[in-house]
Amino acid sequence: MNDHWYMQRALDLAAAMEGQTSPNPMVGAVVVKDGRIVGTGAHMGAGGDHAEVHALKMAEGCTDGATMYVTLEPCNHHGRTPPCAKQIIEAGIARVVVAVKDVNPEVAGSGIEALRNAGVETEVGVLAEKAAKLNATFFHYVQTGKPFVTVKTASSLNGKMATPKGLSPWITGEAALEDVHQLRHIHDAILVGVGTVIDDDPALTTRLEIGGRNPIRVVLDRYLRTPSDAQLVTDGKAPTWIFTEESPKSKNASVLEQKGVRVNSLPTVTPKKVLAELGRADIQSVLVEGGKTIISAFIAENEVQRYISYVAPKLFSADTAMELEVEYAQMVGGDIKITATAKKGDASCLQG
Amino acid sequence: MNDHWYMQRALDLAAAMEGQTSPNPMVGAVVVKDGRIVGTGAHMGAGGDHAEVHALKMAEGCTDGATMYVTLEPCNHHGRTPPCAKQIIEAGIARVVVAVKDVNPEVAGSGIEALRNAGVETEVGVLAEKAAKLNATFFHYVQTGKPFVTVKTASSLNGKMATPKGLSPWITGEAALEDVHQLRHIHDAILVGVGTVIDDDPALTTRLEIGGRNPIRVVLDRYLRTPSDAQLVTDGKAPTWIFTEESPKSKNASVLEQKGVRVNSLPTVTPKKVLAELGRADIQSVLVEGGKTIISAFIAENEVQRYISYVAPKLFSADTAMELEVEYAQMVGGDIKITATAKKGDASCLQG
Amino acid sequence: MNDHWYMQRALDLAAAMEGQTSPNPMVGAVVVKDGRIVGTGAHMGAGGDHAEVHALKMAEGCTDGATMYVTLEPCNHHGRTPPCAKQIIEAGIARVVVAVKDVNPEVAGSGIEALRNAGVETEVGVLAEKAAKLNATFFHYVQTGKPFVTVKTASSLNGKMATPKGLSPWITGEAALEDVHQLRHIHDAILVGVGTVIDDDPALTTRLEIGGRNPIRVVLDRYLRTPSDAQLVTDGKAPTWIFTEESPKSKNASVLEQKGVRVNSLPTVTPKKVLAELGRADIQSVLVEGGKTIISAFIAENEVQRYISYVAPKLFSADTAMELEVEYAQMVGGDIKITATAKKGDASCLQG
């Protein structure tokens, strides 16, 4: 056990909350006294206590002279509650180990400074890379004012994003579908083009075994063609926001708004402008699910932070589908090489 | 050391010859006497000795009572030389261990029968699966009369097979390019559509550090549009065959033939028909390199045995290219999930 | 996210407390409402709240209708505080997922029964194997009344447990030494024979970068030969208990007791009898560190639950030490094969 070991515990606590803290970052904290953990905490979402506070509460009576491990610089601004830095100092914590400084330029360093000024030994940078990666979404958002964009696609090996006519529309298997629902759970918003809405009428909700958060559904729809009976208009399972170039006073707009949809009019509907609007609404992360035109627009504007491609070992033509088996998926230099072979009968006939 | 161990040595010998034995299979043989290897051999290509013969020659004087390990059933037909089964019997080999039976229905089992009739203890099936896989190409060819088809593509993460205008045409890195040349080396033919010839004027040769075999270059060209000054027409580095629906007596045809190109006229140029012709010409393996239309035609006719996809962690639009980094490439159920993230500066600024 | 995912989080919380909960088990709990974690807790040691209570406190206001994941069956006996089962019911938890039942025969099943009687949907067995393994020590103790015994040795490749005369007494490297201190941290007691005390005068304390718990030091000393100036008698860093066959009224005994050592007289000092005494004193886990005679006695009485052997790639004779390099350490069937080779100069002289 050493600083790294305890910080890893704090990171585990933070990571368990992935998907539920937005617009706040994931933060975990551990209080250690005389070689024993006496308090643990994580921030569990907006309106709830900060990780440090949870950990201090749990450690009540044992905080004097203790060490606190926290994955992000403690806050030092007065809000609903006193700043964490102040509470740490008052609890008599002797040493604070921080993974990464806050990235908000107005705040960064102020919590650490407050601790040091109060004579608390404060160390920064333990497991910094892991902590930064854990909150890549939050940091991107704070630094750019726009949500972190993940594009997700599913395709056959030969690059087709739709199955042949007459076949089930699911390209990938169940495990990949569940993986996508996990992705939805950890995003604040899910974004598609109106073409996808018209063609597939998707619900865009999170369907996991145990439930999960539904992201806000965002539709880019320049000419306001979203059908008023679309699932995401009528099902009431999550907010739906439409970005359009049409007037907010148009008839279509008022029909949709009556059904609870929020219609946002912009002079031009482009990825950059939509992301700026979403950022203003405290949306930190967007999952772009299609279609092709929308994805191309995000790429062309360089507005992609992460790209997740599910590739099914299938070959689609207009009306046929071949199922292959993945033999290897390996790195060759910086590229990925996927080798798939046609399924065969077994080799038993070859043995004498 | 046991049967598996010696058979693996024989398989290694066979595999070293990948790409040079067509239209014959890869075969390796090891002769063992009193716990010592006394002969090893591999078939090195058409016109050369069979693996068994090489091994027996090397083991001369030590074959009586020895065991032979051979990766494919010894032949039993008279050709230029006496059949291997006969030579094995005459050499006094006491035991033969065979990995897989020959798949040619007219031949299969005959070599084994001859050995057994002569009192040679003969066992079949040791490392059969590996041996069958090693010669998947040959077995497919023998069983179908058509070459084994491998389709190879290179694309960006978002499925683009061409780089944006003005950029280098290479999608993947050097390691993947070298890998493709290795693929060419082990194929009898490489096949493209005339569009690729017109657009890119490729040489389609094998360029490896130490050299390598150049496959026959096959162009599907219904209207005989192959430029007479195309590299693969003029460079003389490997035979070039064109399949067309035009008359062999057309002017274009005679121009090309004068330059050494073989022009094959078919009523219709389809994958199935071209593969049948190539099979008749003893071509066992074809690497289909593009373009999109040609690949789609092979898929639609279900004529793909293997598909190799090189995916570069890049996102292309018409005129931009984003470079990402592969974070994970993993199986999710039977599908591949590729996660790539935008390149970042280092995290050092986050540390205090 | 599913039951396994949340239970794993609860197991992580429990595992972070390894070494500090004795004589209680490690237990973790997670409360989930509407797809969000609203409370987390772990038992952090005797006298502290149970994991369930920590989690319920943190989730205050959000527990009605929520699901609780807990790694061990909740208690149902009144103690200092009301039983956890009662508190879970009163908090309105709708569903409880338990990894393993309590193993104490008098208690087992009673918590689950109470929950079910109150109409709480209760499921048992999620990640049961991991949970049982996590608390192997506790379960062994509850089921046998004796502590879980881990024997630890360090030896050279040729089985020597002492270095040649004149050399540093450390057989293994620093990483292994730190590993041993980590082992000490998670044990309630550390046990040696008096010979080790006389020969090496060890402190038997936990020396980790960040501190750690010192186990009770137990010495088996039939004839009460422990020197009164031994470190573990005088340093006051942890309790020291001696088991002897001498009278507690002997002069030696009173000298030692005056220095704070606890002298326990037994008619015969055997592993079984000492373990029974330690179990009665609520000691759950013992690390036996030597010497050879003591270890042999534990083996002969079949009183070893775990054996940890550190093997240094060295060969010791009475007065020489050869350093080798580990080339492989691999399983061969159920056995371990260690291959080490003499260190060499580099191969550069072999190149032309």
Add this chain to the structure above:
Amino acid sequence: MNDHWYMQRALDLAAAMEGQTSPNPMVGAVVVKDGRIVGTGAHMGAGGDHAEVHALKMAEGCTDGATMYVTLEPCNHHGRTPPCAKQIIEAGIARVVVAVKDVNPEVAGSGIEALRNAGVETEVGVLAEKAAKLNATFFHYVQTGKPFVTVKTASSLNGKMATPKGLSPWITGEAALEDVHQLRHIHDAILVGVGTVIDDDPALTTRLEIGGRNPIRVVLDRYLRTPSDAQLVTDGKAPTWIFTEESPKSKNASVLEQKGVRVNSLPTVTPKKVLAELGRADIQSVLVEGGKTIISAFIAENEVQRYISYVAPKLFSADTAMELEVEYAQMVGGDIKITATAKKGDASCLQG
């Protein structure tokens, strides 16, 4: 394909002969012309052709202008046959790629020089490290005049090299026993002390599924106590050599010699002296199997090049044996940490 690829093939050919080339090194050769392998060869044992000769014979007719890959510098001394360097030159080989130079100081470089003088492009050092490792035994022998010594032991986790009375004498499982027979197969001699002969009456032969070479059996027996009815005296399965301090004219000596044993008298029987004798007899490799005294003597004289320890997950006392299960075998720094736990019933009773 490149130089490394072909050299690896040559190394594979050489390695297949492990155990049968002594006192010669393992050598493999591959001849490549126009991107095709046209010949392969390996040295298969004393009296047989060199690897280069086998490969040139197989490549007959295709050697002019070809490249040869050979794992050891070709010889340049006239013996029974012309030197390989001469034959390579005469075959018209244009380029020779050598993995390592010969280490024999009188020979080293002479083959390379001959090739270069004849205008053959000659490159040295491709996969040199692998080639040196492959022939570590041979190189040690050439450089020191003594055989390469491997000590092999089998022990329980607590370091016992004998099973409790009344139990099967086999400490390790079948896979490890087969592994030991594979070790014997690749050694020229196997060495034990007379105590082992008296106690266990071992055959010390190689018993593999398919047969294997029996090493010479060497017994260190200062007072010539080897029983004349010991298996290794009477079974005639392999030569047996005894090293003793007794007179070669003693009665015991003549009894043993009459049974075919070679009795070697030395003023003192020490590892160094015995190894020097064995080296003089062209024995390159010795496997020391015990007992403890003999192994200690080799360690004390620093005459161990490799140590192979089989560790069974068992704990032996004088009359009990506990079977454990290996949970981990891992490196901790430069040391090996083996963790084994007592076998348990299954965890099912813990589930509700």
